[in-house]
Amino acid sequence: MFNLNDLAHAASAHLEICLFYLTAFIMIPLAYGVLLDRNIIRAGFLLIGVFGGISALFLLLQAQFLAMAQLMIYAVGITLVVVIALMLTNPNLEYEKSVELPQQQLPAFLTSILVFLVLYMSVLSEAWPVRNELPSADNIKVLGTSLLTQYSLPFEFASILLLVALIGAVMLAKSDHFHPGEEILGNESISETEGNENVVKV
Amino acid sequence: MTTAAAAPYNIGEIWKFVRLSLIWMGIIFGAVWLVSWVVGAVIPALIDQAAGKDAVLHNLANIIRLLTPLIAVMVFIPINATYMVLAERRGLALLTVRKGPNRVGPDGFLQTGADAVKLLFKENIDPEGSDPLMFTLAPIIFFAPSVFGAIPLLAAVTSDHELFHIVNLPTGIFYVLAMSSIPVVGIVMGGWASNNKYSLVGGLRSAAQAISYEIPLVLAVITVCLLVGTLNVVDIAWLQNPMALAGLDNSPQAAQALQRWESIRGASHMAAPSISSIGVNSLADFGFLNWNIFGGDKFTSYLALLAAGKYTVEAAIFKGLAALLLIISSFLLCGLYLTGACAEINRIPFDLPEAESELVSGYNTEYSGIRFAIFFLAEFTNLFIVSTIAVVMWFGGGSSPFPATLYAPVMQALAGVCGAVNEVLKGIGLPAILEATTLSGAIWAIAKTYFLVYFAILVRGTLPRFRIDQLMDFGWKRLIPLSLILLLTVTFLKELI
Amino acid sequence: MFALVGRSIESLRQVARGLGTVLKHAAREPITKEFPDTMPQLAGHFRGRLALAVNPQTGDHLCISCLQCERVCPDKCIQITSHKSPETNKPELINFKIDHGLCMFCGLCTEVCPTNCIINTNDFEMADYSRESLVYDLKKLTLTQDESAHYYSKKELPMPKPKPKPAAKPAAGAAAAKPAADKPAGKPEAKAEAKPEAKPESAEAKPAAAAPEAKAAEESAAKPAETQAKAEDSAAKAIETQAKTVETATKAEETAAKSGETQQKAEEVLKAAEASTKTEESSEKPEEKTREIDLGRVPAKSDEAAETKAAEEPKKEGEQ
Ligand code: SF4
Numbered sequence A: 001m002f003n004l005n006d007l008a009h010a011a012s013a014h015l016e017i018c019l020f021y022l023t024a025f026i027m028i029p030l031a032y033g034v035l036l037d038r039n040i041i042r043a044g045f046l047l048i049g050v051f052g053g054i055s056a057l058f059l060l061l062q063a064q065f066l067a068m069a070q071l072m073i074y075a076v077g078i079t080l081v082v083v084i085a086l087m088l089t090n091p092n093l094e095y096e097k098s099v100e101l102p103q104q105q106l107p108a109f110l111t112s113i114l115v116f117l118v119l120y121m122s123v124l125s126e127a128w129p130v131r132n133e134l135p136s137a138d139n140i141k142v143l144g145t146s147l148l149t150q151y152s153l154p155f156e157f158a159s160i161l162l163l164v165a166l167i168g169a170v171m172l173a174k175s176d177h178f179h180p181g182e183e184i185l186g187n188e189s190i191s192e193t194e195g196n197e198n199v200v201k202v
Numbered sequence B: 001m002t003t004a005a006a007a008p009y010n011i012g013e014i015w016k017f018v019r020l021s022l023i024w025m026g027i028i029f030g031a032v033w034l035v036s037w038v039v040g041a042v043i044p045a046l047i048d049q050a051a052g053k054d055a056v057l058h059n060l061a062n063i064i065r066l067l068t069p070l071i072a073v074m075v076f077i078p079i080n081a082t083y084m085v086l087a088e089r090r091g092l093a094l095l096t097v098r099k100g101p102n103r104v105g106p107d108g109f110l111q112t113g114a115d116a117v118k119l120l121f122k123e124n125i126d127p128e129g130s131d132p133l134m135f136t137l138a139p140i141i142f143f144a145p146s147v148f149g150a151i152p153l154l155a156a157v158t159s160d161h162e163l164f165h166i167v168n169l170p171t172g173i174f175y176v177l178a179m180s181s182i183p184v185v186g187i188v189m190g191g192w193a194s195n196n197k198y199s200l201v202g203g204l205r206s207a208a209q210a211i212s213y214e215i216p217l218v219l220a221v222i223t224v225c226l227l228v229g230t231l232n233v234v235d236i237a238w239l240q241n242p243m244a245l246a247g248l249d250n251s252p253q254a255a256q257a258l259q260r261w262e263s264i265r266g267a268s269h270m271a272a273p274s275i276s277s278i279g280v281n282s283l284a285d286f287g288f289l290n291w292n293i294f295g296g297d298k299f300t301s302y303l304a305l306l307a308a309g310k311y312t313v314e315a316a317i318f319k320g321l322a323a324l325l326l327i328i329s330s331f332l333l334c335g336l337y338l339t340g341a342c343a344e345i346n347r348i349p350f351d352l353p354e355a356e357s358e359l360v361s362g363y364n365t366e367y368s369g370i371r372f373a374i375f376f377l378a379e380f381t382n383l384f385i386v387s388t389i390a391v392v393m394w395f396g397g398g399s400s401p402f403p404a405t406l407y408a409p410v411m412q413a414l415a416g417v418c419g420a421v422n423e424v425l426k427g428i429g430l431p432a433i434l435e436a437t438t439l440s441g442a443i444w445a446i447a448k449t450y451f452l453v454y455f456a457i458l459v460r461g462t463l464p465r466f467r468i469d470q471l472m473d474f475g476w477k478r479l480i481p482l483s484l485i486l487l488l489t490v491t492f493l494k495e496l497i
Numbered sequence C: 001m002f003a004l005v006g007r008s009i010e011s012l013r014q015v016a017r018g019l020g021t022v023l024k025h026a027a028r029e030p031i032t033k034e035f036p037d038t039m040p041q042l043a044g045h046f047r048g049r050l051a052l053a054v055n056p057q058t059g060d061h062l063c064i065s066c067l068q069c070e071r072v073c074p075d076k077c078i079q080i081t082s083h084k085s086p087e088t089n090k091p092e093l094i095n096f097k098i099d100h101g102l103c104m105f106c107g108l109c110t111e112v113c114p115t116n117c118i119i120n121t122n123d124f125e126m127a128d129y130s131r132e133s134l135v136y137d138l139k140k141l142t143l144t145q146d147e148s149a150h151y152y153s154k155k156e157l158p159m160p161k162p163k164p165k166p167a168a169k170p171a172a173g174a175a176a177a178k179p180a181a182d183k184p185a186g187k188p189e190a191k192a193e194a195k196p197e198a199k200p201e202s203a204e205a206k207p208a209a210a211a212p213e214a215k216a217a218e219e220s221a222a223k224p225a226e227t228q229a230k231a232e233d234s235a236a237k238a239i240e241t242q243a244k245t246v247e248t249a250t251k252a253e254e255t256a257a258k259s260g261e262t263q264q265k266a267e268e269v270l271k272a273a274e275a276s277t278k279t280e281e282s283s284e285k286p287e288e289k290t291r292e293i294d295l296g297r298v299p300a301k302s303d304e305a306a307e308t309k310a311a312e313e314p315k316k317e318g319e320q
């Protein structure tokens, strides 16, 4: 009937560039918005948009799996939690005056310049090998294989790190001090309720 | 228990409900087929005819072809949601001994249409102190992913029809899950932008709930992917389809199909004896036992090999136990997924973000007019999509539940009908439209999906809402450990059988 | 661990049981009644729109202007205008207003009413376009005789005693004897005949000496006696606005009393009564009319101007 791949290959070069500029066109204002928006919650939402744009860039680079992971974990998962944390911690969001301390301006400027320089140098110093061949269509398999063979040690380290973070979060959340709300939220009361349910059922 | 009436007095109402559903299904089905046909076949064919040698026009025709899945989904979603709202209201009415909407049109046929028109004509209120951009963006962010996320499933349930081949993504289910995780951003955004405490609390609850329940949900899906050996929804559905399995050894494309089968399943086949020794198509006779909810073809290959007498006694018992465990695990996985999905789309009993008795209407309290309509539409669409995911992952996608030998005559009859229709179409110079496998797949898929939707309605009619702490407790202390245990169990069982 | 598994299985079982129970209910016949099509079967003690009953047997207005209801109403939504009749030295009703927009249908007023005059009807469809139109006046509140009879039997109220009548019972008895044979059509005739005679007498003999006899005569001569009683009533300047026949008769009589042209008026009354015979006849079929009565939908009145005039006249007198 028609060959999709032909079409895709024929158009891909132009299409890719167009899409790249489109993404950039959307993302750069969003990124500026994150920096400049006085309303920190809105900045958080814009950040979600930026991460979404990054996942679009991954898609353009044929890294579907990474794109999806980026979207799911960074855009939705982590940033959303950050936004929610902001909502919960900063009740006076709307009309917050910016704190302007003149004596901080120069150091802040210098630091920014320094960070920029470091990043720029590191980007320059890295040799970015460019390969002409198309990435394999089934790059999930490649990814999985290399993660579990070549890079299994870093992978395991990362998992242990996350596990530690998880346990740490649980330990932080689990408090053995008495809190006023504990009758409602505490574990004992829950198991008690369940016990009651059980009694009712039996 | 005594409250339930013994005698079925209610045949009339049930019949009305069934009739209504059938008519609506026909409309949904017909509309989607018509649109797919017109956009995917007729218009490109006409353009091709007119184009002659013009390459640009041919490309245009191809681009229109590429857009078919998107347009099909876009037509499908509003019509489908129209029916689902009606089905939910009438179905709940049945369960709660009421009649439900039955005034607009015959039997309330047009009720949702009337509601939609009403909503569209309502004033679009921007609450004071709201963030206009975010407020408007929120429903879109809530709704758009369900359109885009549904697309790969289209390829899965239509047996990879060539019109929908473009959406046959290698990341498949991962893409769908990633898309279905986005709506929560819309909820939080809408809740925050409304400048309303109820909305904000609704949004926060929704986020907390979605993030907690996404973990067991994704783990359940990933476990199935592990069991099957692929992320591609089309392949997952294909592997569960008895008709497809029957075609593995004796159809013209058998070699190709077998190769595909082995490329998916082969690597994980460490246990001997292999099913290849007696022919993979012997699995086709097990019908619905091939579905992943019964452990997929792992279980059926065990049965086939057992029937062929390939096992020693000890091996048979040992593997039988493993297969039993696998079935239990698969059932639990399915339940886990359905629970998580229920929470993810904020349905009762997990509808804390919009708990009426506590939060007025939660995150959409301040919404009115078309923006509210979009929220409403998206909610039902999400229900349909999670049901479709469950159907593709556990209930065999578009496959029939019957063994291939039993179902073959039906397929032949369908093929006859399709051939006749196509002949007629060709006679008047239009491209062919029907294909027996696609037709059967679509019908079975939609039937199964609606079975799950009705189940969700039943659950909604039965279970009370969770309390927020119970919800978190249930998610983190019960479902996540269970999903981790199942992940481990299935990984081992997969190699043992 | 095993306890947890057991508990999980048990809870799953319970959930499944719940789902099954709910599913079973799908087979039950809906309890929904489709309201405008099928009217609800309301009990007699249903507290709907308030209304003033007349004596189901005689058509007397039952209100004695005791103001009990006005006093007891928690919402103060009853407003009664009455005056002391110069002749009988008893309070007489001029107007009776109930603001149904304020009323909470507690039914206290119906509890205290000594004559069971004010009652809750079964009508609940009272939606209207303005608050003002929810204030019902005497005319709107008063039930017809049929409706009163309907509610009295439905609520199983004791039949009220007819008012002590000073009226000349020989005349009444004679009038009653004649039309008793030809029933529905005969009724207005009886009225028309009875009136000219009854009027002067009742005007003369107000202090009601022959009450017991009058009562006995009325009870024995069922329907025509009612018209007789009505004639007396109107002579005593009660303003009864309900049944059309009664209404026209009242009006005719009052004007007649003024002008003294008895004969001419009697003819007029006869005409009017004939015109309204249709309504009377249709009210003979109780089944057809049940719904209208239930909802207190009184058939449209022909000459309302005359009625209001009749209602205003006593007021003027009271002012004098
Ligand atoms: S029902 Fe109650 S509120 Fe209404 S008029 Fe009677 S006493 Fe007043």
Ligand code: SF4
Residues within 6 Å of the ligand: C062, C063, C064, C065, C066, C067, C068, C069, C070, C080, C112, C113, C114, C115, C116, C117, C118
């Ligand atoms: S209590 Fe009855 S009799 Fe007394 S004024 Fe009220 S309605 Fe009339």
